[in-house]
Amino acid sequence: MNSLTKLHTLAEHMGLEPSEEVAPMPSASAQVAPCGQVIAPGDIPVAPPKAGADDVAIYHAKLPNGKTIPLLKTLLTSACERDCFYCPFRAGRNFRRVTFKPEEMAQTFMDLYRAGVAEGLFLSSGIIGGGVKTQDKLLATAELLRQKHRFRGYLHLKVMPGAEDAQLERAMQLADRLSVNLEAPNDRRLQQLAPKKVFLTELLRPLQHIEHIRQTQPGHLGWNGRWPSTVTQFVVGGVDETDLELLSAAAYLHKTLRLGRVYYSRFNPIRDTPLENRPGENPWRVHRLYQASFLFRDYNFDLEEMPFDQVGNLPLDTDPKLAWAYANLRENPVEVNRASREELLRVPGIGPKGADLIVMARRRGALRAVRDLQQIGVQTRRLQPYVLLDGQRPTYQLSLFDKP
Ligand code: SF4
Numbered sequence: 436m437n438s439l440t441k442l443h444t445l446a447e448h449m450g451l452e453p454s455e456e457v458a459p460m461p462s463a464s465a466q467v468a469p470c471g472q473v474i475a476p477g478d479i480p481v482a483p484p485k486a487g488a489d490d491v492a493i494y495h496a497k498l499p500n501g502k503t504i505p506l507l508k509t510l511l512t513s514a515c516e517r518d519c520f521y522c523p524f525r526a527g528r529n530f531r532r533v534t535f536k537p538e539e540m541a542q543t544f545m546d547l548y549r550a551g552v553a554e555g556l557f558l559s560s561g562i563i564g565g566g567v568k569t570q571d572k573l574l575a576t577a578e579l580l581r582q583k584h585r586f587r588g589y590l591h592l593k594v595m596p597g598a599e600d601a602q603l604e605r606a607m608q609l610a611d612r613l614s615v616n617l618e619a620p621n622d623r624r625l626q627q628l629a630p631k632k633v634f635l636t637e638l639l640r641p642l643q644h645i646e647h648i649r650q651t652q653p654g655h656l657g658w659n660g661r662w663p664s665t666v667t668q669f670v671v672g673g674v675d676e677t678d679l680e681l682l683s684a685a686a687y688l689h690k691t692l693r694l695g696r697v698y699y700s701r702f703n704p705i706r707d708t709p710l711e712n713r714p715g716e717n718p719w720r721v722h723r724l725y726q727a728s729f730l731f732r733d734y735n736f737d738l739e740e741m742p743f744d745q746v747g748n749l750p751l752d753t754d755p756k757l758a759w760a761y762a763n764l765r766e767n768p769v770e771v772n773r774a775s776r777e778e779l780l781r782v783p784g785i786g787p788k789g790a791d792l793i794v795m796a797r798r799r800g801a802l803r804a805v806r807d808l809q810q811i812g813v814q815t816r817r818l819q820p821y822v823l824l825d826g827q828r829p830t831y832q833l834s835l836f837d838k839p
Pocket residue numbers: 468469470471515516517518519522523524525526560561562629
């Protein structure tokens with residue numbers, strides 16, 4: 436089997452991780468695949484499948500710097516000795532497996548790169564011979580790309596369960612981004628999903644060690660003069676985990692370990708796996724989890740401020756920021772001309788960009804009317820019930836969107 440056929444075979448069998456920094460919207464199409472990777476609505480294949488170099492899982496991916504590039508997302512091997520309950524690549528499942536050697540993967544990617552088909556690489560792997568040995572192969576591929584082939588483009592490397600500290604530190608010198616998929620929010624839930632993975636020592640500790648290095652070592656030691664960003668992923672709905680469990684973990688990951696992104700992968704049953712009879716998760720649940728997660732990362736909200744029900748789940752029909760504002764700001768609206776940036780960010784419809792525009796504009800004079808906000812580029816449809824403009828409530832028509 437030649438290299439392109441191998442890539443094509445991998446692309447046929449696996450769902451892939453959400454494109455870098457793309458926020459998936461509710462859709463029934465997302466599905467969990469190897470190492471918790473998903474195919475998500477934000478992942479747009481560049482070309483439809485056909486026999487050639489452009490049908491090998493190339494995705495439009497938005498990078499942390501905002502640039503969009505064609506990204507090859509693939510695995511070193513689709514063979515795996517573990518048996519995670521949600522994964523189509525689990526040991527013992529009957530389908531054709533494909534394996535690349537590091538030299539072959541590096542050369543194949545460079546051929547695609549030089550042909551202009553792919554500009555970046557996301558590389559993961561099934562586990563064969565343990566996490567440490569598999570991580571060595573991922574690192575060998577990355578070293579070949581950076582040293583032999585002089586590839587300086589975007590490289591996202593997966594960290595295997597149980598990778599050693601020295602391997603993590605080497606990966607930080609080679610990659611732009613590292614990901615460790617926690618899969619579940621705590622050890623109890625992980626045992627129900629992937630009993631051979633160990634939550635604290637195999638998965639969480641690598642993320643903690645990477646952040647320790649970022650905090651204690653100068654960034655110029657990292658690839659391209661800075662340390663890589665980190666991301667993780669949870670499988671949502673594969674067991675009976677609550678949103679409270681998921682978001683407790685996410686709040687810690689964003690605030691303490693400074694993860695760039697927590698991905699939520701909607702569980703979708705895979706034939707011939709132990710969870711094949713479990714129903715797929717509601718896509719709206721995933722959407723609400725993303726909204727709440729961004730409130731921790733970008734809006735300085737705390738876990739306690741989320742509108743959990745008695746079981747510990749978010750309401751599916753409510754934007755959590757809107758629910759918070761409805762409960763807290765209707766009687767105490769925010770004065771746009773005096774509020775701090777942090778207070779402005781709590782208003783529905785005002786994001787980081789809108790808050791900055793307001794702070795700059797009011798230095799030039801008071802904002803007195805809704806049209807003043809519109810003129811500086813602030814979206815006003817949702818904010819009107821929750822603000823004062825120069826001491827006055829704007830007149831607005833209450834719409835369905837104003838209520839949580
Ligand atoms: S370790 Fe688990 S999730 Fe990753 S490829 Fe193997 S079976 Fe799938």
